[in-house]
Amino acid sequence: MKKESFSLGRFLYDNTTAFMMLGIFVFFSIFAEGFLSIGNITTVLSSSSVLLLVSIGMCFVVISGGTDLSVAAAYGMGGLVCVYAIQGGIPAEAGIVLALAAGLMFGLINSFLILKVGISVWLATLGTLFIGESIERIVTKGGTPVYLSGVDGVFKSIGQGTVVNIVQEGANITIKSSIVLAMIIAVAAAFVLKKTVLGRHLYAAGLQRRAAELSGVSVERCVTIAFVVSGACCCLAGVIGGAQLSSYIPVNGRYYLLDAIGTVFIGSTMHRRGFANVGGTVVGVIFFGFLTNGLNLIGVQFYWQYVIRGGLILFVLAVNAYQRNVWALRTRRH
Amino acid sequence: MKHKGENAGDVIMRYSGYIAFAVIIIFFVIKAPIFLRYSNLVNILAQSAVLGICGFGLTGIFIGGGDDVIRGGTDLSITLNMAVAGAIIAVMAGGGKPLWLAFATAALVSITIEAVNAYTIVKLKMVPLLSTICMMYLLQGVERIITNNVVVPANHKALVIISNTAILGIPVIAWIFVVVAIVMYVLFNVCSYGNKVSASGGSELAAKASGINVSLMVASTYIIGGVMASVSAFLMVARLSSYTPGAGDLQLFDVMLVSYLGAVFSRRYRPNIPGTFIAALFIGVLTNGFTLINVPSYWVYAIKGALILITVSITTIQKRRVE
Numbered sequence: 182m183k184k185e186s187f188s189l190g191r192f193l194y195d196n197t198t199a200f201m202m203l204g205i206f207v208f209f210s211i212f213a214e215g216f217l218s219i220g221n222i223t224t225v226l227s228s229s230s231v232l233l234l235v236s237i238g239m240c241f242v243v244i245s246g247g248t249d250l251s252v253a254a255a256y257g258m259g260g261l262v263c264v265y266a267i268q269g270g271i272p273a274e275a276g277i278v279l280a281l282a283a284g285l286m287f288g289l290i291n292s293f294l295i296l297k298v299g300i301s302v303w304l305a306t307l308g309t310l311f312i313g314e315s316i317e318r319i320v321t322k323g324g325t326p327v328y329l330s331g332v333d334g335v336f337k338s339i340g341q342g343t344v345v346n347i348v349q350e351g352a353n354i355t356i357k358s359s360i361v362l363a364m365i366i367a368v369a370a371a372f373v374l375k376k377t378v379l380g381r382h383l384y385a386a387g388l389q390r391r392a393a394e395l396s397g398v399s400v401e402r403c404v405t406i407a408f409v410v411s412g413a414c415c416c417l418a419g420v421i422g423g424a425q426l427s428s429y430i431p432v433n434g435r436y437y438l439l440d441a442i443g444t445v446f447i448g449s450t451m452h453r454r455g456f457a458n459v460g461g462t463v464v465g466v467i468f469f470g471f472l473t474n475g476l477n478l479i480g481v482q483f484y485w486q487y488v489i490r491g492g493l494i495l496f497v498l499a500v501n502a503y504q505r506n507v508w509a510l511r512t513r514r515h
Numbered sequence: 516m517k518h519k520g521e522n523a524g525d526v527i528m529r530y531s532g533y534i535a536f537a538v539i540i541i542f543f544v545i546k547a548p549i550f551l552r553y554s555n556l557v558n559i560l561a562q563s564a565v566l567g568i569c570g571f572g573l574t575g576i577f578i579g580g581g582d583d584v585i586r587g588g589t590d591l592s593i594t595l596n597m598a599v600a601g602a603i604i605a606v607m608a609g610g611g612k613p614l615w616l617a618f619a620t621a622a623l624v625s626i627t628i629e630a631v632n633a634y635t636i637v638k639l640k641m642v643p644l645l646s647t648i649c650m651m652y653l654l655q656g657v658e659r660i661i662t663n664n665v666v667v668p669a670n671h672k673a674l675v676i677i678s679n680t681a682i683l684g685i686p687v688i689a690w691i692f693v694v695v696a697i698v699m700y701v702l703f704n705v706c707s708y709g710n711k712v713s714a715s716g717g718s719e720l721a722a723k724a725s726g727i728n729v730s731l732m733v734a735s736t737y738i739i740g741g742v743m744a745s746v747s748a749f750l751m752v753a754r755l756s757s758y759t760p761g762a763g764d765l766q767l768f769d770v771m772l773v774s775y776l777g778a779v780f781s782r783r784y785r786p787n788i789p790g791t792f793i794a795a796l797f798i799g800v801l802t803n804g805f806t807l808i809n810v811p812s813y814w815v816y817a818i819k820g821a822l823i824l825i826t827v828s829i830t831t832i833q834k835r836r837v838e
Contacts (some may be wrong), residue, residue: 198537200622248585250768256733290533294824308827311820318813322634357802359683435764439648446645484664487656493648495635 188211198451198501202468205493207267209475216478220353223345227357229250231256231418231425232440234363236462238414239369239441243406244374244459246387247295249301251413252441253434254313255287259419261317263336264327264429273315273336277420287313297399310438317431332502338422340443364463366414371459374503383407384456399469444496450501531829532779534801535822536797540679543804550807555687559799564692565751566766567795569597570773571699572743577786579736580636580643580702580714588716590632592647593744594770595654598763600748602661605758608671617671622745628654629741633734651767659760665760678753688750699788702739712736713785772823772832773798779827810827 196333210217235252242249259280266276287309294305320323342358374380385393386403394400416434417438423429474491476486543550574592580588599620607617628650635646636709680687703709714722715732722729752758777790801822804814 222681228608243585270529298828300824300827301778303771304827305824307772308820308824309777310768311816312824315813315817315820325812335752361709439651440725441646442644443652446642446648450645483639484656484659487659488653489656491649491653491656493650494652499635499639499643499648502635502641507641507816511633 191273192454197448198497199464201500202464205474205475206471208476209471213475213478216475219409220312220355221474223354223356225474226467226501227360228354229421229466230359230363232444232464232469233360233367233420233436234414234421234443236444236448236457236466237363237367238411238418240445240457240462241370241374241383241407241410243445243449244383244387245404246390246444247404247407248306249291249408250303251287251291251309251313251409252304252411253409253438254317254438255284255412255415256419256422257432257433258283258313258315259289259416260423260429260433260443261431263420264329264415264423265320267329267336268327272364273334273497276336277417278337279415280420281413284412285409285429287416288405288412291412292405292408293512294400296404310373314432320429321429325429326431329427329429331385332372335437336420336424336444337427340421340426345508348427362421366417367459367463370410373420374459379403379406427468428502440469444502450498516563520795526738530752530828532616533793535826535829536793536800539715539797539804539822540800542805543721543800547804547807550804553684555803555807557681557689559803560689561686561691562803563795563799564688564775565597565747566694566755566769566798567692568743568747568750569766569770569793570791570795572740572790573770573774574777574786574791575699575703575712575736575739575743576643576787577716578709579712579733581719581787585644586642588636588736589643589646590629590737590740590789591767592628592632592650593740594767595651595658596625596628596741597766598658598752598760599628599654599661599805600745601751601758601762602658602760604749604752604823605667605669606661608752609667609669609757614671614673617811618749621748624743625745625748626738626741627781629737629744630734631801633737636737637734638732639665649658655764657762660762662758664673664760666760667753669757674756676755678756688754691746691750695743696788698794700792703788708735766775769798776823784831 215221235256238255240247262275262283263276263280266279267273273277291306291309291421294300294308295302298305302325305392321327326413326513337364338358340359343355343360345354345356347354349402351355374383382393383406385396386400390400393403415434419434422433444465445457445462446460447465448463449455449457451464452458472490474484476489481489530789541551544639549555573590576588576590576593603621603624604617608614632643632647632650635641639646677687679827682690685719703712711722711727712735714725714727715729719729722732751762773794774786774791776794777788777792778784778786780790780793781787798819801819802815806812807817810818
C-alpha cells in the first residue's frame with residue numbers, strides 16, 4: 182500500500198478530539214487565573230490517581246468485550262478491607278495484600294457468573310455491585326465512615342506520600358507517590374495490551390469472540406484475566422482512596438464507576454479504529470481532571486459545572502462521531 | 516405448559532423465575548401475615564409504579580437497540596431524565612401553576628432530552644452508553660439547578676387528590692401503572708410496531724433488507740423512553756407530594772435491574788414488557804416484605820442482589836440447556 186503523503190489538513194482532521202481538548206485547555210489557561218501554573222497542574226495530576234486506576238480496570242474489561250459495573254463495589258471493598266485490617270492491628274502491607282486479594286475475588290466471582298453460569302455481563306456485574314455495596318453498608322452498620330487515627334508507614338505513603346515536593350514562593354509543586362504508582366501501572370497495562378500475545382488475545386476476544394475461539398484463543402481465560410485485573414486495580418484504588426483520607430467512607434464508588442466508563446470511551450474515540458486503549462484512557466482521565474479544575478478556577482457555580490462538563494464532553498464526542506461518519510462516507514465513495 | 520420431550524424437572528427449571536417469586540411471597544406471608552392484606556398488596560402495586568414505568572421505557576430501548584454489551588441500546592440518563600421532569604413538576608405545581616401545564620412542560624422537556632439522545636445515537640452513530648452518560652452528567656446539573664439541591668414541596672390540590680383517591684378500591688397511581696403497562700404491551704407485543712422494533716434490535720441488516728426504517732424505530736424507542744420518564748416522574752411527585760434531589764442518581768441501577776430482570780420472565784430470555792412488569796412487582800414485593808419483617812434496610816440490598824443472582828443463574832443455566 183502506498184503511504185499517503187503528509188497533509189496538515191488531514192492531520193488536523195484525524196485528531197480533532199485531541200485538538201478540541203487542547204482548545205479547552207488553552208481557554209482555561211487564558212481565562213482561569215492560576216490554571217497554567219506548575220503547582221496547579223501537578224495538583225490536578227496528583228488527584229487523578231484513583232480515577233486512573235479504576236479506568237484502567239474498566240479499560241481491560243471493555244477491551245475484552247464487556248463492561249464492569251461492579252468497579253464501584255470493588256473500589257469500596259478495597260478500602261474497607263485495608264482500613265479494617267489496619268484498625269485491627271494488622272500491618273499495612275498485609276492489609277494492602279488482603280485488599281488486592283479481595284479484588285482478585287471480585288474478578289473471579291464476576292467471571293464465574295459470566296462464563297460458567299452464563300449470566301449477561303450487565304446483570305452479573307449489577308448483581309455483584311448490589312451485593313458488594315450492601316456488604317459495605319452491613320459492615321459499617323448502615324454507612325458510617327471509619328476514621329483511622331495515626332496512619333503511618335506504607336499505608337500513609339501510598340496515599341499521602343510525595344515523590345517531588347518543592348515549596349517555593351508562589352509555586353507549590355507536589356507529585357504524589359500515588360499518581361506515580363498509577364502511571365507505572367498504566368504504562369505496564371499499555372505494554373501488556375500493545376506488545377504481548379495476551380494483549381492481542383484480549384482485543385481479539387472482545388472484537389470477534391467466535392473468530393478468536395476458532396483461531397485458538399481461550400476467550401474464557403481472556404475474560405477472566407480482564408475481570409481480575411479490573412478487580413485488583415479497583416481495590417488498589419480503594420486502598421489509595423482510603424489512605425488519602427485516612428478513613429473509609431462506604432458506598433463512595435459510584436462516582437468513579439460512571440467517570441471510568443466516560444474516560445474509557447472518550448479514550449476509545451481517540452483511537453483510529455475506535456478501540457478502547459490505555460493511552461486514550463489516560464488522556465480521558467486527565468481531561469476530566471482539568472475540566473473540573475478549570476471550571477472551579479473560573480468560578481462557575483457548582484451545579485452549572487455538571488451541566489457545562491456534560492455538555493462539553495458530549496459536544497467533543499459528537500463532533501468526533503460526526504467526522505467519523507463523514508469520513509466513512511467519503512472512503513466508501515472512492 | 517408442557518412441551519414435547521420435557522420432563523417435570525425441565526418444567527420447574529423453565530419457570531424458575533416465577534417459582535422463586537412465589538416462594539418469596541409465601542415466605543413473607545408466613546413471616547408477616549399483614550403482607551397478604553388487600554391494602555398492602557395494593558400498596559405494593561403503587562410502590563412499584565415509578566420503577567416499573569421507567570423500566571418500560573428502558574426495556575423498549577433495550578429491545579430496539581439490541582443486546583450487545585457495549586454497542587447495544589441503553590440509556591444511562593433515563594432516571595436523571597425522570598428526576599429533571601420530577602423537579603419541573605414539583606417546582607411548577609408547588610408554585611401554583613396548573614397541574615396539566617406542569618406535566619406538559621415536564622413531558623416536553625423529557626421528550627426533547629430523549630430526542631437529543633436519539634439524534635446522537637441514530638444520526639451521529641455514537642455508542643449509546645457514551646452519549647447517554649454525557650447526558651446523565653448534564654442532567655445531574657440541570658436537576659440541581661432547578662431544585663437548588665433542596666427538597667421541593669408540591670402540595671398541589673390535584674396531586675393530593677391523585678395520590679389519595681382510589682377507584683374500585685385500587686389507588687389511581689396503581690391504575691396508571693396498569694394502564695401504562697397495557698398500552699406498552701399492546702405497542703410492543705401486539706402491534707406490528709413491536710415486531711419492527713425487535714427486528715431492528717435483533718439484526719440491523721436483516722431489518723433494513725426487509726424494508727424497516729431502523730433509524731426511525733430506534734429513535735422512537737428513545738422518545739417513548741422520554742414519555743415513560745415523565746409519567747413516572749409525575750407519579751413519583753404525586754406519591755410523595757414533593758421532590759427530593761438525587762432521586763435520579765439513586766434509581767438508575769434499580770431501573771436497569773428491573774429491565775434486565777424482565778428477561779428472566781420470558782420464554783426467549785430477552786428484555787420484554789410483561790417481564791419488566793413482573794420484575795418491578797418482584798422488586799416491589801422484596802422491598803415491601805423486608806420492611807414488614809423489620810430487616811434493616813442495609814441488609815435488603817444484599818438479599819435482593821443475592822436472590823436476583825440466584826434466580827437469574829438458574830434461568831440462564833436452563834436457557835443454555837435449551838439451546
